[in-house]
């Protein structure tokens with residue numbers, strides 16, 4: 001990857017993408033449907049995780065720039081968006097945007113693959129179409145946000161509720177699914193009538209910036225979506241503390257979620273939704289189809305190189321089938337298609353950064369030191385320069401080990417044992433997290449019973465990883481506040497107003 005100086009302006013640069021050639025991409029701030037430079041002229045460097053080489057320098061938004069973006073978003077909310085346009089119109093624009101994503105799928109997928117290290121075929125068949133489908137899902141919902149009528153007043157009054165857009169929303173997204181997290185946040189916000197100040201991760205801003213040109217092309221009014229790439233400590237903090245942002249939606253670490261909650265509380269008590277980390281358990285019972293369980297749980301932990309908030313990072317297997325299951329999962333780890341993101345056959349690329357790779361390797365070291373067995377993987381994947389770690393299976397683990405207690409966010413699964421259903425459920429729930437969980441068994445009453453007992457926002461029965469735009473997603477316990485996707489996802493961008501309309505009642509005075 002060679003860095004090529006800015007082409008026609010300082011807000012765009014030409015980059016070379018493997019398999020696609022040289023393309024010009026936006027690298028500025030997107031405010032009021034225009035590309036602009038940051039007030040202080042600062043930039044940060046975006047790195048290719050598969051080579052550790054720089055891709056391009058991107059504009060770094062500071063508090064003043066966030067302010068400009070909020071101003072534009074507020075003006076749009078009050079004039080050209082929000083309650084000023086119909087839901088059907090908002091839905092049409094979202095559908096147009098999804099169509100433009102289909103048109104540009106090759107470019108968007110290539111950017112996502114380059115920036116986040118995803119296999120190109122995964123980005124082409126998964127991240128981009130799934131994100132476009134999320135836009136379409138909420139496009140269809142934009143004209144179906146209804147309140148209720150409440151008729152309990154004997155004809156004296158009519159009461160009803162209005163579900164109104166919350167207003168200007170700050171959205172702070174992570175690097176593991178840059179485009180999909182963009183779609184999960186932007187689509188319901190726009191469908192509900194909110195305007196957006198988006199901060200992509202400083203590690204992966206390129207697809208969010210590319211989407212800005214499509215936003216303009218689709219015909220969204222100026223100021224509806226504004227994008228301020230930058231660091232958490234600058235742009236992110238400025239969003240969380242801004243006095244004219246009505247809501248902040250965040251996906252990322254628990255530590256940062258906590259900071260954002262504090263900043264929201266200390267500023268204007270803006271509404272907060274948080275989609276945070278996980279240490280998701282899966283229980284494998286003796287009646288399960290073990291080969292299928294190993295396939296799903298291999299996918300659950302190795303997909304996206306384990307950089308997934310709902311990764312199946314803790315697997316508990318009934319002791320009667322433990323050895324068989326471990327040998328199957330070991331085989332999955334050893335046959336994963338690890339490779340360079342630009343290779344069509346790659347399903348599993350590098351981790352996002354040197355820091356993330358080193359963090360994952362240090363967890364593996366801690367497992368070794370605490371007495372776990374490294375049954376598969378356990379080291380850097382040596383066939384490329386980038387931030388790769390081998391798919392890793394840890395056995396002989398116990399509940400006190402760091403690798404069982406803490407989120408690793410890498411391709412590392414800890415496989416433990418249980419002997420009764422009660423013990424399995426206890427181990428599954430022995431965590432401060434509650435994002436997801438799974439149960440594998442062919443006993444219908446057992447899976448129903450266990451699914452109800454695992455304390456998590458998503459449960460998979462005899463499958464894993466399958467998410468759907470129509471099914472709400474979010475965490476119990478410290479895995480988050482609120483839900484994304486489904487009808488709950490759009491409700492998170494509306495607020496309810498109760499209206500009491502007096503029809504016949506006369507007020508006499510003095511009362």
Ligand SMILES: NC(=O)C1=CN([C@@H]2O[C@H](COP(=O)(O)OP(=O)(O)OC[C@H]3O[C@@H](n4cnc5c(N)ncnc54)[C@H](O)[C@@H]3O)[C@@H](O)[C@H]2O)C=CC1
Pocket residue numbers: 172173174175176199200201202230231232233235236237240251252253254256257259260275276277278308309356359407408409
């Ligand atoms: N739930 C999830 O999907 C994710 C979880 N993580 C977890 O977090 C760990 C650390 O990764 P990081 O990239 O450091 O996550 P992070 O939570 O710090 O970063 C996510 C986003 O938050 C922003 N941010 C950081 N500090 C902020 C602040 N003070 N105010 C506002 N925004 C801020 C970042 O710029 C980025 O856009 C990972 O190893 C993983 O365990 C990371 C990414 C996604």
Ligand code: BAL
Pocket residue numbers: 176177251307308309310
């Ligand atoms: N697993 C989907 C969302 C996330 O990892 O953040």
